Amino acid sequence: MIMLQNLFRTRPRERLGQPLYELAVRQARDPAFYTTLGVADRIDARFELYTLHVLLLVMRLRDEGERGADAAQALFDTYVSALDHALRELGVGDISVGKKMRKLGEAMYGRMTAYEPPLREGDAATLAAGLARNVFESDEPADGDALAAYALASRARLAAQDFASVTSSPDWAEIRS
Secondary structure: OHHHHHHHOOOHHHHHHHHHHHHHHHHHOOHHHHHOOOOOOOHHHHHHHHHHHHHHHHHHHHOOOHHHHHHHHHHHHHHHHHHHHHHHHOOOOHHHHHHHHHHHHHHHHHHHHHHHHHHHHOOHHHHHHHHHHHOOOOOOHHHHHHHHHHHHHHHHHHHOOOHHHHHHOOOOOOOOO
């Protein structure tokens, strides 16, 4: 009986990761990304915005030391789990989920690896080029300028918040063209 209770109980990490993930997703779904910045309303573009917002939160949380690293890992784990769940809801079969998850995981890791240094360094040009390529499917770095400005401003605003505020109501930047 105890084994079954342990199997179905919510773990502390899951309790922390889910609300953080929901905060990132809520912001990534802001209609202004699509209406003001011209992000295409497609599943791949939404994936790009989700990944960017999860990364912004992960980076900020990691700045808090061990408790932040735990929260960041919980958020990341929840995001990966949500991707798996989304694939299954889209009708991807069990046999194919592993391959598709590996591909999504590589894309997510690639984005995070590419975006983190320019976000940390405040390098708008490099960040804009990556966002233009991945979010807008454009070879014109200028196409990513407004989104890069938003991401850098969000990074600064999140950095100015204390841990409790970031985990309950992150202060995202205003979306401007």
